[in-house]
Amino acid sequence: MLRFAPSPIGNMQLDSLRVALFNYIVSKQLNEELLIRIEDIDKEKNIEEKDKEILELLSLFSIEYKTVIYQSENLKYHQKMAMQLMSQKKAFSCFCSDEKLEELRIEAKENDKPYYYDDFCETLSDETVLNCNAPFTVRIKKPESTISFTDLLKGDFSYEPFMVDSFRILKHDKTPTYDYACAVDDMLYDISTIIRTEEYLSNTAKQIYVRNTLNYTKNIDYIHLPKIINVKTGEALSTLDELYSVKHLVEEGFLPSAIANYLVLLGTETPTEIFTIEEAIEWFDIKKVSNTPVEFDIEKLKSINTVHISKLDEMRLSKILGFADSDIGKLGKLFLEEASTIKEIKSKIDLIFSSKTPLEGFEKEFNNLKDCILTAPFIDDFKLFENYIIDNTELKGDLLSNLLRYIITGTNSGANLSDIYPLIKNYMGEIVK
Numbered sequence: 001m002l003r004f005a006p007s008p009i010g011n012m013q014l015d016s017l018r019v020a021l022f023n024y025i026v027s028k029q030l031n032e033e034l035l036i037r038i039e040d041i042d043k044e045k046n047i048e049e050k051d052k053e054i055l056e057l058l059s060l061f062s063i064e065y066k067t068v069i070y071q072s073e074n075l076k077y078h079q080k081m082a083m084q085l086m087s088q089k090k091a092f093s094c095f096c097s098d099e100k101l102e103e104l105r106i107e108a109k110e111n112d113k114p115y116y117y118d119d120f121c122e123t124l125s126d127e128t129v130l131n132c133n134a135p136f137t138v139r140i141k142k143p144e145s146t147i148s149f150t151d152l153l154k155g156d157f158s159y160e161p162f163m164v165d166s167f168r169i170l171k172h173d174k175t176p177t178y179d180y181a182c183a184v185d186d187m188l189y190d191i192s193t194i195i196r197t198e199e200y201l202s203n204t205a206k207q208i209y210v211r212n213t214l215n216y217t218k219n220i221d222y223i224h225l226p227k228i229i230n231v232k233t234g235e236a237l238s239t240l241d242e243l244y245s246v247k248h249l250v251e252e253g254f255l256p257s258a259i260a261n262y263l264v265l266l267g268t269e270t271p272t273e274i275f276t277i278e279e280a281i282e283w284f285d286i287k288k289v290s291n292t293p294v295e296f297d298i299e300k301l302k303s304i305n306t307v308h309i310s311k312l313d314e315m316r317l318s319k320i321l322g323f324a325d326s327d328i329g330k331l332g333k334l335f336l337e338e339a340s341t342i343k344e345i346k347s348k349i350d351l352i353f354s355s356k357t358p359l360e361g362f363e364k365e366f367n368n369l370k371d372c373i374l375t376a377p378f379i380d381d382f383k384l385f386e387n388y389i390i391d392n393t394e395l396k397g398d399l400l401s402n403l404l405r406y407i408i409t410g411t412n413s414g415a416n417l418s419d420i421y422p423l424i425k426n427y428m429g430e431i432v433k
Contacts, residue, residue: 001032001191002026002033003023003191003194005038005071006020008040008046008050009042010047011242013246014246015227015228016246019225020061024277025277029284033066036067036068037068040071041072042178057250077184078176089141092138093129096120096121096137117139119166122141140166143209145161146161149204149222154201154291157201157204164209167179167206168180186207194222196225198225198226225289253305254302255308257276258304258307262301264280266294268288274308306336309336312329322346327423331349331424332349338415351409352408353431356410372388372393374432382417382421407432
């Protein structure tokens with residue numbers, strides 16, 4: 001299996017969605033199943049209903065998966081394997097308080113040295129441990145040899161024993177720590193390939209060491225993707241920046257197909273700029289993805305979104321816009337010269353159907369035009385419609401053009417009325433009412 005493992009502690013960001021897309025594509029290429037693992041062991045940080053939102057977004061992006069599991073449901077396995085390590089003297093009880101450990105961290109920082117646990121509790125006798133009533137955590141003994149692995153994008157890495165350290169695997173409340181839980185879960189579900197962002201690269205040695213200590217020998221391929229940075233600032237997209245959350249971009253009117261297209265395009269050589277994820281499965285090569293940070297440009301996403309909207313079936317676009325009329329879908333595409341998102345297109349269509357107040361200084365002409373249109377027979381051709389108004393109001397020239405554009409579109413510029421009229425002629429009474 002492959003796995004996508006989000007935490008329900010915040011909105012899904014573009015980095016995370018890119019990881020999900022790559023996992024989905026590679027799972028299809030390898031003909032292996034994809035697992036969604038909700039990493040919810042940090043109960044205090046979990047946000048209610050955020051897990052459902054994550055799954056809804058995956059569905060919106062047509063990311064298929066085998067099943068969903070919650071990391072907290074595997075607690076009994078985390079604890080059982082920790083007890084196994086303790087019985088084999090591969091892990092030990094640690095009675096050091098958080099305050100004491102913080103003192104050691106501060107001391108190391110003041111001496112400009114990295115902090116590592118001093119293994120004080122590893123040497124405690126069984127009798128001492130048995131007679132100690134203080135709360136304790138469980139630590140795995142530091143490795144005796146170097147932990148090495150190869151990242152398919154970044155190459156070879158080696159971590160000396162002191163770098164891996166005697167790290168905690170169970171907290172005071174006997175729930176698992178992040179690295180330990182991930183390592184055990186990847187064993188339980190026979191994970192073969194792990195694709196995630198490069199911020200987790202330093203966790204890899206610890207997770208490999210946990211599995212090695214539990215005598216799990218299956219090799220797992222690792223791929224750590226470089227971060228996405230803002231093209232304008234050169235900084236990584238913040239997980240706290242709502243402007244770049246997937247949910248926000250969808251709400252702003254970016255199509256999931258366009259967002260997915262752009263995220264796969266970033267740092268990837270593609271046969272064409274515009275494609276679907278199904279097409280990408282045919283040629284995508286995860287080993288050739290850029291190993292350096294990739295730049296996110298909202299303007300580029302807008303241009304890709306425009307193309308994807310233009311490719312939509314008119315009836316489908318109409319329904320997205322809140323109608324069920326292919327002419328409204330055609331109208332939406334007509335506005336692509338001025339708009340690049342569904343939200344922008346919808347605002348223009350909403351303006352057409354909104355009430356308009358008479359233009360200052362032209363109240364009489366405005367009302368005459370309005371009355372004329374309301375009493376006019378159904379006219380299929382725009383030129384005939386315009387001639388009917390001229391004959392019945394004596395309005396003509398720029399004044400007619402400007403008033404007619406305003407009463408129909410609510411604006412003084414944009415697409416030609418001769419192009420707009422055939423698509424909204426059935427709604428004229430409603431538009432000018």
